[in-house]
Every structure is written in structure tokens, then in C-alpha cells.
Amino acid sequence: MGEAARMERADAELIAGVLNGDTPSFEPLVVKYSPRVFATARRYARRESEVEDIVQEVWSKAFQKLSSFRGEAPFEHWLMRLAVRTCYDFLREHQRNRETSFTELSEPENDWLDRFVAAPESASDEAAAARELIERVLAMLSPQARLVITLLEIEDRPVKEIAELTGWSVPLVKVRAFRARAEMRKCLQRIAREKYL
């Protein structure tokens, strides 16, 4: 029996235990999959308190909806769907707090952009300033655009998988990806305008 199959069986036994009223069987699942859920939540929330709230929400939902898990796909896939949708709900709830007003670029961000304009190849994509800038751009995007850009461009997931994760149809994911790229471009234009005009 392969490692994956053995893990799935172990998960299935734990899930059956929880469904039969043995709540402590849920704890090993939390221990095993929390790192992945935390990594996902940190893509969408900056503050650690918000990340913890999202992960808690994911596990509460997982516990309450566990009876709807049919076991056709691995538990991890089902849980990640739940995690992505909870993150999307979080983004929509905090849409008003989005960085709609432009705040001044920090000195390292300014320097990085200057270097990029002078010679694009000299601006390293490993620099902390580049990370700060992409965080800033993502924070300016709408929830839909941020979700699609993260899943498609940053996590490099195929469109079909994104459709399964989000519950959107494949054509809808493509349309939203097109709009998200355009929205991101507008944000970059805005940053460039604010910097050089």
C-alpha cells in the first residue's frame, strides 16, 4: 500500500471516529493539516491575528460540515476548498479596509522602482522591497482579482483546479483571470503615476 493511500485510510478512520461522536479524533487532523491551512491563510491576511481567525473558522466549518465529506477525494483537497472559500469570504468582509487610498511608497520600494526603470534586470525579484510592493498591489485588488491572481499567477495552479477550489465554472475563472490581470495593471499604472507625476 502506498504512503498516500495509507494516509488517506488513516484520515478516513479518524473522520469516521469523529462522525461517530469521538470528537478527540479530530485533533490529529488539526495537527496534520494546520500548517497547510496557515500557509494558505497567510496569502490573504497580513496580520497574524487575522490569520489565526481564518484558520479557526476553517476548522470550525470543517468540524460542522464533516458529514458532507464523502471520501471520494482526499480529505486534504476537501479541506483546502474550505480554506480557500473561507479566505475569499474574509477578503469580501474586509473589502472596505482595502488600500483604496494610495499611501506613500517606502524608501526601499522607491529605490527598487528607480532601479527597475533604469535597468529592469538590475532590480532583483528576491529583494524585500519587491515583496513589499507586490503585497501593496495585492492589497489594492478586489477580492475576486486577488484570489484569482494568487491561485493562478502566484501558486501556479491550473484553471480546472481553481474552478474546483473556488466553486466557479472554468469559463468564469478565465473571465475573472482576464479582468484580474487588467485590474493589476491599473494598480501598477497608478503606482507609477503617483511616483513620477
Add this chain to the structure above:
Amino acid sequence: MLSVVWPTVADMNLDELQKKLLAAARKNPPGDLVPYAFEQRIMARLARAPRLDEWTAWVRPLWYGAGVCVAVAVFMSVWSFEPDADQDLAAYFSQDIEQTILASDDAEILW
């Protein structure tokens, strides 16, 4: 004489910038560190929260549905008891039709 040329928005290759920034995000995936004893916190929270069984999940929407049905029933009964001007009009209209159709009979009697 040395002249300084300031870059403009047009100088910025936005496609390249987009690619660079996305590459930066790809190269720096978020950490998967879990806070200490986080699982205990989750288990304590689950123990505190009331378990939502299947019956409870069904009963709540059914109560909402029952409320809506009662409201519709009350509205319909009030509406049906209210004297309606349209109803009187309908009565006159049916009388008019009857007179028109039976007009020929009345004429025969007169002759």
C-alpha cells in the same frame, strides 16, 4: 553641461514590472508555522460550540418557512375580506353582458 533626465510613467515597462513582482511573490511563499498548542485551542473551541446536528440544520429553515407562510396566509385572508371595488364592477359587467345577450329575446317578446 550635464543634464539629468527624470524617468516618466511611459519609461516604466508595466508588463515587465508585473512579471517581476509576481516572480517575487512566487519566490517568497508564506510560512506554514503553526502557533504553539493551536490544536488545543481549536479543540477547546469545538467543545464549547454547540454541535449543529442534521435536525437542527433542518428545523431552522423550516421555522423561517413556517413564519413566511403564516404571514402570506394572514395577508391573503385580510385581502379577501376587504370590500373590493373591482368586485362591484365585475358584477355590473356581468349584468351588462347578460342584458346584451338576452336583448334579442326581450325584443321578440315586445313584438
